[in-house]
Amino acid sequence: MKLGTQMTPESPGRGTRFAMIASGSDGNAGVLQSGETLLLIDAGVSYPRLFAGLARLGLTPQQISAILLTHEHGDHVCGLAALLRRHHCPVATTKETRHGLGRRGELRSKAAEWIELRPGQPSWVGGLEVLAFRTAHDARGPVGYRIEAKDAGVTYATDTGHATPELLEAVAGCALLALESNHCPDLLRRGPYPRRLKERVASDRGHLANQQAAEVLGAAVSAQLRAVLALHISKINNHPDLAVRALSTGLAAAQNEARCLAVGRRGSDWIDC
Numbered sequence: 001m002k003l004g005t006q007m008t009p010e011s012p013g014r015g016t017r018f019a020m021i022a023s024g025s026d027g028n029a030g031v032l033q034s035g036e037t038l039l040l041i042d043a044g045v046s047y048p049r050l051f052a053g054l055a056r057l058g059l060t061p062q063q064i065s066a067i068l069l070t071h072e073h074g075d076h077v078c079g080l081a082a083l084l085r086r087h088h089c090p091v092a093t094t095k096e097t098r099h100g101l102g103r104r105g106e107l108r109s110k111a112a113e114w115i116e117l118r119p120g121q122p123s124w125v126g127g128l129e130v131l132a133f134r135t136a137h138d139a140r141g142p143v144g145y146r147i148e149a150k151d152a153g154v155t156y157a158t159d160t161g162h163a164t165p166e167l168l169e170a171v172a173g174c175a176l177l178a179l180e181s182n183h184c185p186d187l188l189r190r191g192p193y194p195r196r197l198k199e200r201v202a203s204d205r206g207h208l209a210n211q212q213a214a215e216v217l218g219a220a221v222s223a224q225l226r227a228v229l230a231l232h233i234s235k236i237n238n239h240p241d242l243a244v245r246a247l248s249t250g251l252a253a254a255q256n257e258a259r260c261l262a263v264g265r266r267g268s269d270w271i272d273c
Helices: 047-056 080-086 095-100 106-110 165-171 185-190 195-202 210-220 240-253
Strands: 017-022 029-034 037-041 066-068 091-093 114-116 123-125 128-134 143-148 153-157 176-180 227-231 259-262
Touching: 017 047, 017 176, 017 227, 029 047, 037 128, 047 080, 095 114, 128 165, 143 165, 153 165, 165 210, 176 210, 185 195, 210 227, 210 240, 227 240, 240 259
Parallel strands: 037 066, 066 091, 091 114, 153 176, 176 227, 227 259
Antiparallel strands: 017 029, 029 037, 123 128, 128 143, 143 153
């Protein structure tokens, strides 16, 4: 597998930290920084929103070492072409997701290089060890990521209808868990969505409900876990307080005192890992 020019040892002097630029149905993008490496996870917001979100965190697009894509849906890739027109960042993703983007012809020539990630096989991206793992969503080859820095492991998992065995394995022992907590089943059932969309959201290839996300914490809780971020919270079928309450209950049951934060379209501040 060609890993490209971004394979350099992690630079010393800065610990690992994570932030979300935006999270939700109208756009998703997160950043992980460790040493001189900056990974952008998904590019599902416009270039102006991405630029502003990076600036809020004290960053610029020129600092991006590589982009990780979870899947090809628009709320995860809609800003990718504009970003690549300005900055030729390597893009790392699965073969299936790249094929899903194939109809967007402008992407073929804009990326500095494409790094193929194979679920279950660790790869080096930007000097960090990245493990893509299968999630369950109605996309071509959706994945989450476990990223290992020298001082912490970070797991990012969103857009999955159930907790796959690979997800449960990837959350074990992480320092920070960024996890989908999309909907409250009662609100979804009573809400305005058409029946077919409700069935899609609640299906095994849809999105995690609050309680499903809380149950994932049973595998994630350890002495290393410092923070849990609730992601992709539906504006119509959920509320941040409901998501945090469910996850906090799961943490309390496991006698863990990790921070639990809900993240929306405005993103989050830096969280040290």
